[in-house]
Amino acid sequence: MLIDVHAHLDFKQFDADRDEVIERAGREGVVIINSGLGTTGIGNTLDLIQKHKNVYATLGLTPTEFKTDEIESTIRLIRGSRGRIVGLGEVGLDYYWIKDAEKRREEASTFSRFIELSRELKLPLVIHSRDAEEDTLRILKEEGITALLHCFGGSPEQAVEAASEGHLISIPANIANSSQKQKIAKAVALESLVLETDSPYLSPVPKTRNEPVNIKETAKKIAELKGVDVSIVEDATTKNAAEFFRLRLP
Numbered sequence: 001m002l003i004d005v006h007a008h009l010d011f012k013q014f015d016a017d018r019d020e021v022i023e024r025a026g027r028e029g030v031v032i033i034n035s036g037l038g039t040t041g042i043g044n045t046l047d048l049i050q051k052h053k054n055v056y057a058t059l060g061l062t063p064t065e066f067k068t069d070e071i072e073s074t075i076r077l078i079r080g081s082r083g084r085i086v087g088l089g090e091v092g093l094d095y096y097w098i099k100d101a102e103k104r105r106e107e108a109s110t111f112s113r114f115i116e117l118s119r120e121l122k123l124p125l126v127i128h129s130r131d132a133e134e135d136t137l138r139i140l141k142e143e144g145i146t147a148l149l150h151c152f153g154g155s156p157e158q159a160v161e162a163a164s165e166g167h168l169i170s171i172p173a174n175i176a177n178s179s180q181k182q183k184i185a186k187a188v189a190l191e192s193l194v195l196e197t198d199s200p201y202l203s204p205v206p207k208t209r210n211e212p213v214n215i216k217e218t219a220k221k222i223a224e225l226k227g228v229d230v231s232i233v234e235d236a237t238t239k240n241a242a243e244f245f246r247l248r249l250p
């Protein structure tokens with residue numbers, strides 16, 4: 001069994017064949033953690049977990065959302081979904097899209113609220129950090145929180161340091177074509193790695209739609225880089241993810 005710790009199967013790219021994609025993953029032994037974002041994404045993700053046994057949910061908000069109404073409604077919906085979800089996220093900081101200092105402070109203040117919420121609900125955090133690794137890791141350290149760092153974009157050295165602080169480093173399916181991701185997967189011990197697709201994005205084949213079953217290629221690639229059998233990568237990453245999300249697997 002493999003766990004895709006981060007996917008967006010509720011996105012419109014799957015409107016034509018969503019159930020098929022999820023069932024295909026199920027047949028291949030892939031469990032999906034769907035990341036439902038904002039009020040619409042949360043509603044659709046809660047529907048998905050009700051319908052499919054191999055789908056679990058984390059709920060969060062994209063860091064580039066600044067509308068107060070949407071932030072408040074999202075937090076309210078997450079509180080109300082407590083017993084049905086396995087984590088919070090993605091939430092975090094995005095400095096790639098947001099360059100303005102004042103806006104970045106707003107991002108940080110919303111991020112703090114989700115950190116608070118994760119403490120209140122006792123749910124683990126899935127972090128989105130784009131070009132903001134230093135600030136993200138500093139905030140998590142100050143808050144004394146260990147988290148899952150989705151699609152880690154920092155340097156291999158930063159990844160190793162984050163792992164030593166107790167964070168999980170998530171490797172996406174585009175490791176097939178990313179030397180940065182390959183270096184990170186090589187540098188970080190298996191005890192700190194998990195796998196994701198970020199479907200529909202980050203496909204192993206550029207410009208195609210990604211889907212959870214591709215996680216098998218990620219496991220293979222990591223096994224090749226580390227010179228170990230693929231079953232060792234599968235077992236370790238599945239164990240790490242199941243423990244982090246406290247999953248009761250089928």
Ligand SMILES: [Zn+2]
Pocket residue numbers: 006007008035090198
């Ligand atoms: Zn995502």
